[in-house]
Amino acid sequence: MRRTTWGAVAGAAAATLVLAACTGGDPEEPADASEAAEGPVTLTIVTNAISGGKNAAEADWIADWLIPEFESAMEAEGRDVTVVFEAQGVDDEDYKTKIALDLQAGGGADIIGMDGIWVGEFAEAGYIAPLSEVGGSAVDEWDGWEQIPDAVQNALSFDGERYGIPQGADGRVLFYNKTLFAQAGLDEDWEPTSWDEVLDAARALKEIEGVIPIQLNAGTAMGEATTMQGVLPMLVGTGAQVWDEDGWLGGTEELGQVLDLYRTIYVDEGLGDPVLQQEAAGRDTSFAQFAAGEIGILLEGDYFWRSVINPAEGVGTAPMADRDEVVGYTRIPAREPGTGVNGQDFVSMSGGTGRVLNPGSENPELAWELLAFMNSAEAFESRVAGTVSITPRDDVNATVLEGDPMLTYISEEVLPLSSYRPGLAAYPEVSLALQDATASVVAGDPVEDVLAAYTDAVAGIVGDENVNDG
Amino acid sequence: MSAPAPRSTVRHYVSRVAFVVVVVLVAAFFALPLTWLVTAPFDASPTLTVEWPQWTLANFRSLAENPYALRSIGNSLVLGLGTIAVVVTLGALAAYALSRVRIPGRDGLLYALLLLSSVVTGTAAMVPLFQLMVQVGLINTQTGVVLAMSGGLLPTVVFILKDFMDSIPKSYEESARLYGARPGQILRHVVVPIARPGLAFVSVWVLVQVWGNFLLPFILLRSPESQPAAVIMYTFYTESGQADLSLISAFSLVFSVPVIAIYFLVNRRYGFRFHGGIKS
Amino acid sequence: MAPALALIGLFLIFPALWTVYLGMTDYRLTGLAAADPTVVGLENYTSILGDPGFWRSLRLTLVFVLASGVLGQTLLGFSIAWALRRLSGPVKSVVETLVLAAWVVPSSVGAFLWLALLDRRAGTLNALLGTEGTAWLIEHPMAGIVVFNIWVGTAFSMLLFSSALNGVPPSQMESARMAGATAWQQLRDVVLPNIRAHILTNTLLITLWTFNTFTPYLLTAGGPNDESAILPVYIYRTAIPGGQLGMGAAISLIMLLINLVIALASMRVGRERRRRS
Structure with a gap:
């Protein structure tokens, strides 16, 4: 409704002004492919990846493997299909804005890469639709689904419906520097079972000159990294979730425990560097410092291992030549054994990006074929050939993760314990409120005040009735 | 004293x-x-x-291997020079007209436009601009980006140029008219030469604005092949947002040199000088 | 004239009015409010005016505009133009080139240069001053963006004023000098009356630009703890990561009104001065 009204107004105003100006000339038709299904067909893919820049491995794979393979597979069936890749590779927020604008205007690529947590808000806005509605009956019949665990599928689902196919899975662990642990007289095979044990290790590390014992992401400068690698993994360790049937997390006792932990680390005991987490490039710096052996314990996702401290030529951005010997990893303990969600002893958070179909696609069934092709076992094997990462498919993981103890650990020990963020439209704002809360605590505000301010903030976002004050 | x-x-x-x-x-x-x-x-x-x-020179070599980097400089030039052409031509005409025609509330009107331009160049106008470009069929075209930027920059250019136009003594034009010059000739032979430092100045200003603009070209253009350098620069970050210093440093230089060079060219040719003392 | 009007109408007035309309809706880019935005009238405005974050942001913006724009860029720009006006040769061109280079360097590059300069661990400034470990942008975020903005924008005032100074009739300067006026007296009695229009132009434009510049975001991202969240950053945060485009549009309009008040005030001051002289 709105779209057409605005369109009409815009069109009328535009026409008047263009005529008045006598600038003449027909405006070009939008560049969307509009050929009939019979003739040559163009499919477009957009993802936040670009060759030579952000997520280059994915972009190169799309250009060098996917497009030629798919085009020739289609050719073998006697169909003339061209696949165009619109590489982006910018800040996630900017990318999200762009695809939202495109979808809102009824345009956009046929296959769109997006973060799993955007699915809810895009679906609510009517920009995307359940896969089976767009791609037809072939979607539910796809044999790939049984290879993708439900929890992983959920990352791209909303309201019990599949909107897209996830392209990977990740988990979060505590990384620690074994050299520093040895220096501090700690066991190099570390497996803490409670927050207190983590803090004890940090206290021991504090004795070493020039070392930041533990860095737990906080503050607004790090954005979602604060929530995913800070607040939420701790929160699930108290048994709470940011959202459950009872509503959104309010200023509960559990959140209070998390904020107390922040206070202990940054304010009371000086176990972390409170300035680092406020810097605009603080997360980069934390990577570099960990790689330089200046941080003892760091909570990060498995890509930290794969893409940051990876010593392989040109892969890691803060490579550690002796990564395999020096860096240890261990599961994140619940506050105390058994206090985690579902009574777990260890916890983790997972997120995931994936790809959805554009409901406005001219060739939705063919687009689904391409999407299924992108998620075939063969595709993932070629995708992870260069740098191994965890794929969503069990069959592929069984072969590619072999020989990579770290990713096998994540896949087998961490993912089964992992929690996911709610794919709801309000989540990004609640996440921001959580980041604000950590920032205030680290700046020295009393935890009770911060909890009260947080409760107000959440109530302002989702309404009083949807807040669970526990 | x-x-x-x-x-x-x-x-x-x-x-x-x-x-x-x-x-x-x-x-x-x-x-x-x-x-x-x-x-x-x-x-x-x-x-x-x-x-x-x-x-x-290894950093430049890896930059040259990047499929988008050098092309993006060319795109920036197209957008920059295109916008200069539109804005300076239209801006000069409009400023001259405004400076010579007596319209009540003229300065107020101009300032109102200037204020509106600050809204349109901000984050909040992104959706209207995008929808507008879709409606007029200029989405994903460099023409669209040039026009959208021109709309935002014109008021400022008119505002700056009007000051220069106001300082041109009417007597110059009157004597030209006495010799039978047509308005076009007066403009070309009397006004433009005197306003040249102003024109040179706004050209450089417009170029600087377009050169650094990220948001507009990013949302209005789809394919990375047509994106300008300001957008491509932001792609030199890793998955986790780390800056690739060897690419960024080399690209920063390559990205900055054309606009500095154009400044020198314009300055040397046209200068920011008035010739002789203008009596008011 | 007509094409200019058409362009302004279509690509300026139209989107601007549309933005004003958006400011009266609960429009969001995604979520339910994107599918079905409703007109909420002035609700956005009341909730903005009731948000302490807005007032804080406004205060920071005023400080930023006053310190970096009106005082910093204008005074420094004029001083450089004045100091260099009779110089020629390498000194003049070196100084002018440096000031201009800071201005023409793309904003993303400029911001990156300052991040490198002020970096806590590897920053050149800490190395020069022997203040290793000082996180300038965390400890003094406002001072950081003020200095940065002076660095970026001084060239405009410098160019404008050196053009203006060149337009001051040499004969008047000459007669003032013959009459034994000091530099300061020449400045006050001959130069300022001659360049009054330029001063007004400069003030209006610099105020408007400084109010609307988003580049400081690249330096501090508004942090730490919103200590450098000037209004354009506040709008960006509300509209993009926060997703509330309607609200963002409403803040833009409030910003426009503030600019209008400032403009009216400075025009009045300019007019009164002219009348007095």
């Missing part, structure tokens, strides 16, 4: 020294941040620190 001669000499000497010191400090203030731009791109392993580089 006339002081005895010796004291005045001392004071003169002291003030010369102070003058030199201040000029050096000011120059240092502006130069200091820029030094990184000339050292890091040539360093084998650039860091954030300014240091004597271990000379290499």
